[in-house]
Amino acid sequence: MIYTVTLNPSIDFIVRLSQLQLGSVNRMASDDKYVGGKGINVSRILKRLGQANTATGFLGGFTGKFVEDGLAAEKVTTAFVKVDQDTRINVKIKSQQETEINGQGPVITDEQLSQLEQVLSKLTSADIVVFAGSAPTNLGNQVYKRLIPFVRETKAQVVCDFEGQTLLDALHYQPLLVKPNNHELEAIFNVQLHNIADIEKYGRKLLSKGAQHAIISMAGAGAVLVTPEAAYFAKPIAGQVKNSVGAGDSMVAGFTGEFAKTADPVEALKWGVACGTATAFSDDLASFDFIKETYKKVEVEKL
């Protein structure tokens, strides 16, 4: 079974107006509310791929209920720990510019953190846990230094989709997959990456520090997979980017779902690229049909 952990889910509240006037009363032209959270996105894509999985983490209040109802509508299995304060609302203002105002998220008690560990305590080596996204402010990302080893003690695999120091810290626990983009990889090693050879070289450094597989995504320039045995380049697929939100999460879902079934990293890369690309070319997370169609266009070459 695959589990996804989202410690700080959200309602993404999209607010559109032609011009935002600071210091004034403005009126929305339109708005939408979406279920948000990186691990939750992974669960939704896995579900569309027909892959059984359970989404867990923390949810609270009437906003948490919105998230849970949204997942139930898509028949995603959930095992969230209930918290007292409301799940956050992230405001995304689409006006002359795009401006985000993200919430801190609820305060999580020790008791609630233990309840999450309870959910994760029955894992075996047949399970994979996807950790993705940042933690609520009161926990801080250091909580992953508690949760990841906790999961690894059960012999389950972990996938760690983080940035910066949190990602570096995670390498210590031999994640099945990490997936920085090229800019995040540059930041981690404080270097400039000029070509695919550079990407492969620093991707391999992630493996030397513990990762079992690393995908380095490069937006419109394709992606590189580094495995212990080899490295692979997935060519970019032409198309119109509609929405980059959730594309990385979709890639994680595609890779993890396929790897769980076949343990074939190259085939897993192909599905990762198909899911990530299809979502980038969709208004919301990609449909299964569109992912299948995109999969046919994926070309991978060994480096």
Add this chain to the structure above:
Amino acid sequence: MIYTVTLNPSIDFIVRLSQLQLGSVNRMASDDKYVGGKGINVSRILKRLGQANTATGFLGGFTGKFVEDGLAAEKVTTAFVKVDQDTRINVKIKSQQETEINGQGPVITDEQLSQLEQVLSKLTSADIVVFAGSAPTNLGNQVYKRLIPFVRETKAQVVCDFEGQTLLDALHYQPLLVKPNNHELEAIFNVQLHNIADIEKYGRKLLSKGAQHAIISMAGAGAVLVTPEAAYFAKPIAGQVKNSVGAGDSMVAGFTGEFAKTADPVEALKWGVACGTATAFSDDLASFDFIKETYKKVEVEKL
């Protein structure tokens, strides 16, 4: 019985951050969610005054449920018509400046509008209906030209807390009370008001156009009540303004609640001033104890 009608309630989502950077990802320092809506504020204050009343209008979705749960927690009686789309969320950003981004509100169908009329159809001359605030965008404020005469045909009284043309239109139906502030009164008659005598003069114009009573509030400069027989000045009360949101609604509640009991406009003015002032000096709507305390400081003189 007093009814309050709020056609477009809201969640007021207060978002605080030290600096809002347009075009970037910002993080909230803190946030709060409040039940919003002018008629709803009137109901909440009436309830605190011990005055039986029913709040009606339109509510929808999980945001509507937040509003209904909030009113239930204060034991306010409600009879809202359920609509399909979500009750709006108004975002109030408190940063270097205060910036509001208000939602349009749900689409109201003819069927739902008829259901609201159903709620209002059993009124008698013993009832008062408070109409306050603007309508959802798809209805437009012209809907009041249908709802107010509908209520007046039952012989119930109406209180109309609107601005501009909507207020002018309402005068046609002999409202028990209208309550523009001095700036709104200036805008309505396209004049500049220099002193209390001017205020009284143009307040009396509201009566000549149909209003039974008019209160003209002047923020920190007191308020004027114009009745068919006389005019009265309520002196300003010294204190620290914490929150002007809901102060006008509190004034409407104080006047209407007292007038319903005693039909004494001067006593009603005193309670209106007490409620409005107490709310302005509170973080949220004023408590009954603070209203009582403030009432003792109200001084009214006949003009």
